[in-house]
Amino acid sequence: MEEKVEIIATDEKQEFIINMGPQHPSTHGVLRLVVSLQGEMVKSLQPHIGYIHRGIEKMCESITYPQIIHLTDRMDYLSAHQNNEAVCLLVEKALEVDISDRIKYIRTIMSELSRLQSHQLFWATFGMDLGGQTCYFYGLRDREMILDIFEETTGGRMLVSYNCPGGVMYDLHPDFQKKVKDYIKYFRKKLPEYDAILTGNVIFRERTTGIGTLSLQDAISFGITGPSARASGLSCDIRKHEPYSAYDRVKFNEVLFTEGDTCARYLARVEEMRESLNIIEQLIDNIPEGPYAVKMKPVIKLPEGDYFQRVETARGELGVYVISDGNKNPFRMKFRSPNFVNLGVLNHLAKGFKIADLIAISGSLDLIIPDIDR
Amino acid sequence: MDNKQLEEFVKSIDQDLEIRNGKQFTEVTLLPSQLYAIAKLLREKEEAQFDFLFNLTGVDYGQDLGVVYHLRSTVHGHSIVLKTRTSDRVNPNIDSVSDLWETANLHEREVYDLLGIKFTNHPDLRRLFLDSSWGFPLRKDYVDDINIVTK
Amino acid sequence: MRFDFIASYVSAFTGPWWKIFYDFSILTGAVDEWLKGSVSPFWTTVIEMVVVGVVFLLFYAVVGLFLVYAERKVCAFIQNRLGPNRIGPFGIFQTIADLVKLLFKEIIPIKNADSLLFNIAPYIVIIVNFMALAAIPYAKGLHAIDFNIGIFYILAVSSMSVVGVLLAGWSSNSKYSLIGAMRSGAQIVSYELSIGLALITIVILSGTMQLSEIVEAQRTGWFIFKGHIPAVIAFVIYVISSTAEINRGPFDMAEAESELTAGYHTEYSGIKFAFFYLAEYINMFIVASIAATMFLGGWMPFHIGNLEGFNMVMDFIPPFIWYIGKTFVIIWIIMLFKWTFPRLRIDQLLTLEWKYLLPINLVNVLIMAFLVLKGWHF
Structure with a gap:
């Protein structure tokens, strides 16, 4: 493509450039990093993205809002539910539709389950990035059960497409509450296992502590959100600051760390799993009766104007920005995807560390490539 | 500061700015020439401290090309929207804010890639997703005979 | 005839x-x-050599295939999976099927690769394996060559495998391979030291380097029991550093799947890849057998003092079974390492060797020498 990568190190600069990706086991997708090395040390790196660019924003300009929801699944496929929710909340806010409590509760539970499975996959793949392959199977074992719960109610495992403007597509499966409660009981027992195999491991601690430290100022300047930012002490949880759905009715802690290193980013996610369990536990018994969807007009047209809605996905703040000209499809639709912004900090973090640390750092940012490229 | 105070504050910087109080954010419309100076003030003034650029959107308004900046302050917790637009479609130029907010670096590359807006003083303005043979797909006059179906 | x-x-x-x-x-x-x-003495030697060679080839293939299968089952056991279970009873023919697949695969020529070195690298690794296997005492009388410097010979030969790895990484014109090869060079050269010192501890205790005599000397008790704490320390250090030496477990820098895709054998395909793959497992077998021979008494049965009845029962188990059993216990430990621990970083790996294992080892050798001098061992 644009630059020719040298085969052998250039003499004067003693630089060694390697192409990490687009097919590489630990870029978790088609991310390509052009890394310039000195020995094993990363001197600089440039992300090359766009291998899975589908032009979702352009597509949105020619389809209707209910159709857009199904495209958002395909961005951050591990936070599919939260992505759907963002568009639905935006449409409901623009049309000033009041949705029932039942819908809010369902959405909150679903979105926390979604966060839980996303963090489980993070845990699994992060362990694998560091070379502990057993983690992968432990993480996936527990994640499968959540996907089964999803499948029963929504019909989809990963790309759930459960939300629609004004509510959710179908009512909860009769077994849903029981299964979720069983799962919480089960997973609380499994969490110590997670700590035993990775968190408490000496090699793991050595590999992650003090690696890729992100200061609070840098986190703000780079616009980092989500657990990665909270590991640096930036309070940015949308669920706390701008509660949507039923988040204003539950008690939970915003997980904050101050170290900002790879280990803190990992711990933040593990702690968030516990918080997610707490949130689900508070809601699951009290789902109110009511309609699961509000009747909307068959053709949804947003009034003219700008709309912005953000939600907290498993990786940070997803912002949906719509400029509407009053038609049934948006004039301009922009997704502020958390992974795209978080990618920007990778060069800053990995500089001066070893190539093995680069893998750990990019793993701890938990990047999802389709969300970066959109 | 709430939206009312913000409006007052922006007024105090420059009397002639066009300010609109939207449903969510205070929206300030700027000329491209004013943008960098005002952004810098908003970033650095003690009572404003908009240190978190959480969204940067390029828009094709049909005639004009524009950029929308969503700013938030992590200290005060208030938000503001800056809008700027230029009518030059051949060689649109807007000042880069990437030295104020690092995150603008990637955002501006994305806007350049998809809309062709050039950001002056950007450290590394290259195509991001697409290669250089592409046009600028998010422009309204972008033609693609294969993938875009026109009725 | x-x-x-x-x-x-x-x-x-x-x-x-x-x-x-x-x-x-x-x-x-x-x-x-x-x-x-x-037949004439010349032909006797030739025929005996051919027979021994064929036996070793078969043994190599069987052990290699079995270890691949064993690793899959062990890893499946740790990871809550079943492992291979389709081909044959309990999937025991899975590795044979894989080998057949690898045999039929195309050997892809690499552009700009140094084809001579690229092609001989796998053979170097394999030859080194054979040379080491030849000197190991498998059972009483089952010993291809009984050098009087046996353990020294094995150390010398097994450290040559790094040449194959370096050549493979350097000649395949791939950056990942090159980094992998350089890492493994640094790693093997460093850990060779610890292995050598740990074994020297035992050589001091036994007073000989001939493997058959070392085994014979353990008739009255395995060295790990005879040598007090220094032998135990040497054993632990040996297991750690031999895991590093064979590029496995938490020390698989050279392959580092998540960093370097496959390290030095990234560019190999077909049977040449199979050579590297098998050599890795045979290496594991070799280090495990050395550990069994040096510390756990080789093919010597387990005896407790004057418990005649118990010793008789132990004697009844053939030496070959004893040897295989001890070797597989060590292999099992090495496999457990790999599937439970995350990988170290290259600098941490070298720190572990030069700052911890080496000083401990040196002191350990001194203590052992003192014990032997004073005659305080059992």
């Missing part, structure tokens, strides 16, 4: 037929005598 081999076999062999399991020299001696009687 005369078949008085059977007659001489019977004459040399006074006990029941299963005695050969307790002393293979009965069988090998009989075959040797028969050959000497029927």
